Amino acid sequence: MSTKQVNDNKDNKNKSSFLRLLLGNLFGSRKELSLMEEEQVQSPLRTVVKTFKSNKVAMTGFVLFIVILLTVLIGPIFKPIDLSFSETSQQNIAPGYDLMEYPDAIVGKVADIAVGPTFSVATSTDGQLYIWGKTRVTGVVDIRNLPRDQNTKQLIDMGNLVRVAAGFDHAIALNDQGQLFGWGNDRQRQATIPMELNNTKIKDIYAGYQSSLVLTEDGRSVYFGNTMNNDYNEFHPYQGKLAKIAVTADAAMGLTVDGEAVYLGAQQSSYSRIPENMGKVVDIAATASTMAAVNEDGQVFVWGNISVQGEGTVPETDSKIVKIYGGRYHYTALTENNDVVGWGADYYKQATVPSSVNSADIETIYSGFYQNYGITKDGQILTWGLKGYLFGTDELGRDIFTRLLNGGRMSMTIGAVAVIISTTIGIVVGALSGFFGGKIDLVLQRLSEVVSSLPFLPFAMILSALIGNSMESNQKIGLIMVILGLLSWPSLQRLVRAQVLSVREQEYVIAARALGVKEMNIVFKHILPNVISVIIVSATLSFASSMLTESSLSYLGFGVQAPQPTWGNMLYGANNSIVIQNYWWRWVFASIVLGICVICINLVGDGLRDAIDPKSQER
């Protein structure tokens, strides 16, 4: 048997025994040994593992930490982050999956559903109004606050409502007497019904971003709301000829009774470049930035500011499309055979039509923003699209859960790299200083004193601000790792040095010297493995403190910069009382997960120290 084989055998034996120990202890398959036997066969590592495992607190911390670690390592694969993403319609939404939780009372008697960014408004066939979802649009505006009489402050009796429309932050409703009601955000007077509409017969109502449109029975359109942001020409040539209207976030289009899609604005824009030769248009719809029309042959034309998200790529269908509905960045269409197809942006699965919907007999669809409601022939309601957010959204409409997952990975990576840097420096400096002593020791110790006497946080801030000023976000992440690593090695260095000093004079070192082993090899191959336990404990604890420091730095705005998330900089926006009070989910979840993670690492570190150094347990 060659030496190599012997070594292999030895390795295998070690491995299998460790595995057996792990599995055996996990599943309890091994029979318990008596005390004497155990003492004989137990290697130091086994003792450590066993002591550690008998420490319930440390084990709990360990398991929890592993769970968090795996979550932030695997989670981002399923929930990747788009750093450039922001969505104004989804800002500061509270946690919960109730965006499409329609009330049971409405099933079977839907008259109309209107979808807003985070809420939906509906009327039933018996004229009742229903509102669901996240209705608190801003700190003061709540869609659930129905219009009140200005003098008596009593709720206005709206009668039997037949139509509703939901805009960005307001809603309007029409009753069977032809009366209109508006509520919600009224800063641009988009919820204030103009007097001229009092004696007009109204056919349909539409609501958009800070604007409302009314289609009268005689084919005229009446606009109210913000006239600066929205391109709408009151005197457009199609007054009196309109059959339907669709609104984008900043413009409106109409469908004339002759089947022509027309632009209702005054300015030349990509909206006004309506495709020619569409033939007779039967239905129109609009997303936030595009317009679409369906002609008699079921052909769909999309124009406007078509984004990369794919509003323009209409899928092939078996039967021809007859109806089309627009969401925020997607279209949903109904075919002759009552099949439903969706296309466009799909990050909330709003354009992916579930099979249950396709197998059902869909009669009408209500789409808007990121929600779709399909009404079957027998009155059932099927929903698909954005249900809500597990942990809510932040000030830019980004999903906090996704950011927590990705931010966790970033926080842990920074902590880990910083620890690797500081541990490497600490080991090298400590080992050299302890083993060689003399002048080397003197210089290295003074250096270490200088570094350790620097006030950590202010100095890290200054370094990050001075050097990182001109850096890109990725370079800055690297810089933070290096700063944390470079500033936190002295404590480990001192530990290693002390340990090396104590083992330097032991027999095996003298033996190694006598054998003529090189000094460097003695230090790093013979002495270091004997002080590894101290290093492991120290590295674990400094992993925790690195994560803490990173989060403090990022929280103050001197660490990793947004949009790249870390647990620290996710709290950056939360340092004013308005956010703390109104949008608690923006700081609570990040705080909890950061706190738990650091506590777990510290528990593991403490447990390891107790296991490795039984003397400390006697305390």
Added chain:
Amino acid sequence: MLKYTSKRILYMIFVFSIMSVILFSLYDMIPGDPARAEVETLKELLKPDEYQRAYEQARERLGLNDPTHIRYGKWVKGLLKGDLGMSAVHKQPVAKIIGTPLKNTIFINIFAVIIGLGITIPLGIYCAIKKNSTFDKAVQVLTIVGYSIPVFIFALLFIYLFAVKLGWFPVSGMATPNFKGTEWQAFLDKLKYLVLPLGVMTIGSLGGITRYVRAAMADALTMDYIKTARAKGLKEKVVIFSHAWRNALLPVVTLLIGWFMSIFYGSLIIERMFALNGLGKLLIDSLNNQDYPVVMAIQLFYIVIALTGNLITDLSYGIVDPRVRVNK
């Protein structure tokens, strides 16, 4: 002792000069041209060649044409004269700006340290004596939680609970605007504003120091001389406070002095969160406004404090433990 002290002071000066070189070169690395910034306003008024001349003059006056080491020399000379430079944002000498914030920071931190010490030392000693009791274990778990959670999270919680939900204390600031009353009332008003920040700071510092005191005390209590003292029939109080505590003091002293030093920079995050006009807030604001002379002055001040702290720690070893004195 005297020789040792003077050696240490020499060493301090050496370290300080190294740090000043590092800081100066960092400062030097910042992109930007102060001379350009100074004459920028004249650009509209002057002809191009006059403007160029004004720019050259400004460069000359600010010493930007000199090589780095000469500029460093000038800067150090200024420092020694007490000239810390001009703040670009406040348009005032840095030495003038730093006064009030420094006073505020010391005021806040002295309270925090006193409250902290008042809690941690008795608690640590008690835990060491009642080692492994339920109380001790509960404290151990709580202290881990205490030092694992960053102060700003405690601050967020405190603001949410006590300022927003309960409305007991103001959220930020140091005094009620336009407050009228006697000096005593003004002091009470200030205290009201400081309750939350002080509470957060105390909680943040409890964990680590309690554990440290407990560990040192527990170590001392296992020593043989404690057994001897007990065997002699000394009262438990005497054993603990006279024998054990004095010996436990040595490791604790390092920590305590470090903590006292943090009186000057310990409240960085808290000052910012509660909008307290302290040194830490000034540092953050100056960094954000790129007002580097102020940043440099504060950082140099921190380094001096840290080095002094080191010296005091080493000297106090000798006072606390005569054995250390013999070696030096």
